[in-house]
Amino acid sequence: MSPLLTVEDLAVEFRTEDGVARALDGVSFTVEAGETVAIVGESGSGKSVTALTVLGLLRRPPARIVRGSVRFRDRELLRLSRDELRKIRGKDAAMVFQDPMTALNPVQRVGKQIAEAIRLHSAVSRQQAMARAVDLLGLVGMAQPGTRARQYPHEFSGGMRQRAMIAMAIANDPALLIADEPTTALDVTIQAQVLSLLRTAKQETGAATVLITHDLGVVAEMAERVLVMYAGRIVEQADVRSLFASPRHPYTAGLLASIPRLDVESQTLTPIPGSPPSLLAPPPGCPFAPRCALRQGRAECVSERPALREVDGHATACHFAELAE
């Protein structure tokens, strides 16, 4: 059986005042039914653009899909009409966004917003949809869901809004749930609750989950498989244990070194020096070369772009992956 989601050689550009930015440059990955995949990387690495492209939510213009394919349940999403795509969005594939403060319509009652998601995809009455919305709010752990459903988003705390967003996303039992930085905007204590809720949601629906985050702690807790993105490309891909145990790309290694760890005595964090390259005029070689600790003046790194290749069960885009620690 083919995977639930197959993304192949996806390239996306943005037109800006200063020129064309290559936001995604040949991204390929798969997501199997029911698994949890994390996409990690710094902001601007293309994580969110990937998610938006999959669901057809990119604003075009300024974005333009240059090439590639997105197959979901054996249908090519990039070739679907708007209406066909709309029938999939919110039903088979749903999304949770980063900032729950702004992601809900401020002038519509929360219950109605959830009920709308239900009514768009199944022929139920207003009352039935509202009853289901109240059930969903209860399911995501909200006390007094009936009262809450009649309230406006501004009457909710950040964590509660994110719960409502999750309730909305799982309303139609999706097969794929994409969560774009679902905990970034929340307090640390609330983050744990929302993550556990995402796990519950997954158990309830059996949905494959794509978790986009820059927080490796979240990755370790949630994901089975990890994709590391840098400058619009996937630079490493591996199962979560092996990625944390032995990264095969210097960027991943750098990311891991920059996490504060409780179990190690060292007090010094080692952030990766430098900043990501401009997407307007990417360097010809490895985009990470200017910041790479492993490069040590090797000419290959600035002349030739490394392709993803298999090293120790990881896929890694580094000429010298064998040397990475």
Place this chain on the structure above:
Amino acid sequence: MAVRRFLRHKLAIAGVVVLLLVVLATVCAPLLTGHDPLKVDLSQVRQPPSGEHLLGTDGSGRDVFARLLYAGRVSLLVGVFSALLAVVIGSVLGAVAGILGGWVDALIMRAADVFLSFPVLVVMIVIAGILGPSITTMVIAIGLFTWPRAGRVVRGVTLSLREREYVQAAQAFGARTGWLVVHHVLPAVLGSVVVVATIAVADGILIEASLSFLGLGVQPPQPSWGNMLTDAQRLTVISQMPWLWIPPGVAVAVTVLSVNFVGDGLRDALDPRESS
């Protein structure tokens, strides 16, 4: 960068060209017509357009083309001076509100709301009705009741500026408010103020036209685009002498439109984020 963006704006360029032509025509009025806009000639009353009188003559036999050109001077000057006054008052009060904050800010902004909600036209009915109409009164009234637009813009920029580190540093070094305004606030708000001022000129010209049309502004025999239309309150003038009222009406519309195009172009050029 800004210049390039402005030049890309075709309507703005068209606006500049038209506006230059209008200004040039009014400034060079004596070169374009040999007629005196004030000279009454009762043998030549209400003549239709001809080679001698390009746009005909009015009820007192004055040349309409000459009046149109000289009227342009008055209308443009009223627009420019009232806009200047509005921008000066608005910038000063806006900067003060933004820098001092607190109750001063609250008071100034409240006053801005109140001033903005009284249309100049109505204010002028009262002032002109009691003190009698004059150009000076009109310019002052327009400036006094349109400053809040500039005030809000300047206050907004000043507030955002106050958060910047270098301004806070200057304040920490004991810089005085006046110094801050001259060295930091004015340069930062210049772009937005130019845009607001341009739109204010357009508004000033429109308000002048309405006021003078109603007899509240420029008084005859001095011509202005607004008061040239006053005669067109009589049906015979409207139906039989369109040369009396169509040219000044079109002149106002075209000039105001051009100024607005220039303003839009400037806004896009100086603040690309707000471009439409």
Place this chain on the structure above:
Amino acid sequence: MGAYLVRRVLVSVLVLVLVSIGIFWLFRLAPGDPVEMMLPPQNRGPGSEAFIAAKRAELGLDEPVWVQYFTWLGNAVTGDLGYSLDTGRSVSDLLGERVGPTVYLMGLSLLLALVIAVPLGLLAAVRKGRFADYAASVVSLGAVCTPPFFLGILGIYVFSLKLGLLPSAGMSTPGQYSVGDSLSHLLMPLVILAFSQSGQFTRYVRSSVIAELHADYVRTAEAKGVSATGVVTRHVLRNALIPVITIVALSLPNVLAGAVVIETVFAWPGMGQLAIASFQGRDYPVIIGFALFFSIMVLLSNLIADLLYTLVDPRVSLR
């Protein structure tokens, strides 16, 4: 809610007092003493001085300024705005009979302006940068830039004088009242006033909708599977109209100012026509009555704007 309202009303009253002081001060600046005007110098003889002094005392003009102000204010509050110098009728009566036609014209044109502006602004925003957007900009900019009285004159020229379709003046033809007749009188002033107002409104609606189209909740709605039309009608429109409603309420005084001009052009028997007539006749008491009435209306529309805002936006609660 109560406390908030009370505070807003108090502020409005304070502003009204300031405005009334301004008006009274202007009144005092008016050239000519009312008593002097009663008795032109050439008619004066022996005993005139005593007459003038007595008349001044009778009218309270020998009192200190602040006493005069409070006397005047007290009278104004009880509805006594004096008498027209022109017709001798009470100013409050004169104003009273003019309010109806003006409110009728203003209300309908405000409504029509919104009926034009909301769809046009929405269309321009959704089709941003395309033909419909440019067409809408041209129309709305034309409305903003053309003096309404010029449009009025143009309308009379075309529709009344050349085509003979519509009457050029008044609210009805004297002696032959009918619905059709009133409507034909209403049409031109209504459409022209509405059109001039719609320009500004269209631009506000457009920019407000464009701003909302970039909001995060729009993407959420799209992710739910809401269609492009549904996003606009069910989500964007209400959010976008919240600021517009306030602006419309705040623009009431401007609509009245526009009505002053249009009433003059079309001889519409409203407040505006009265104001211009009394300006031309230097009929001070009527002018001042008009000014007070107008100020109250301005402050009321500010209050209405505040109230409407709290009603349509669930995030704002009256404190």
